[in-house]
Amino acid sequence: MSDPTQPSAPDFASRDPNSPEFWDERFERQFMPWDQAGVPPEFQSFASRHSGAAVLIPGCGSAYEALWLAEHGNPVRAIDFSPAAVAAAREQMGVQHAQLVEQADFFTYKPPFAPAWVYERAFLCALPLARRADYAQRMAELLPGGALLAGFYFMGATPKGPPFGIERAELDALLTPHFDLIEDEAVSDSIAVFAGRERWMTWRRRG
DSSP, rough: OOOOOOOOOOSSSOOTSSHHHHHOOOOOOOTTTOOOSSOOOOHHHHHHTTTTOOOEESSSTTTTHHHHHHHHOOOOEEEEEOOOHHHHHHHHHHHGGGGEEEOOOOTTTTOOEEEEEEEEEGGGGSOOGGHHHHHHHHHHSOOTTTTTEEEEEEEEEOOOOOOOBHHHHHHHHTTTEEEEEEEEOOSSSSOGGGGGTTHHHHHHOOO
8 A cells, every 4th residue: 555645756767866867857857755845943943053153964955954054154065966956956045055055975075164063854864775884984074073963864764765764773873983962852843754753863973
């Protein structure tokens, strides 16, 4: 039986989420069930407590949060390896802020600043499972001691994806070698694809 909370997917040619073409096809065909088309209140609350801090947003998609940060005076870079996602993000960012979005591979990208925090939203759960250890290692490399990895995590295993859910024990094993968990809160207003399984977490880089 199909899940009524999940939109019916078109028949896509690309099946590999590790490929930009996978995401290009979904953006081009407007199949983006992960796209909230706005800025979550949990993000606004957290960002307001870190006014002026430099932020990196990997897997930015349409980059609504990047625009919010730019308009509130935060240095920000939003990156995505999908050209179609970057085009969508630059369009909604407008001429004034479009240059803050870059097409790049998170695992090799070097931001123009040391991030005070990295924003996680539907990025880890978009990655193939084999890249999770790479995710944790790259976050640890990007963030200096005391900096934060903050955002939404999609909890609990899924039979397939994306989104690929993660068990709590696995997430802890990934991040605790480098980070301390300092915030962990349930999210009550998730969009349908994440409903009931998102948590807002903040992890502080050790060192």
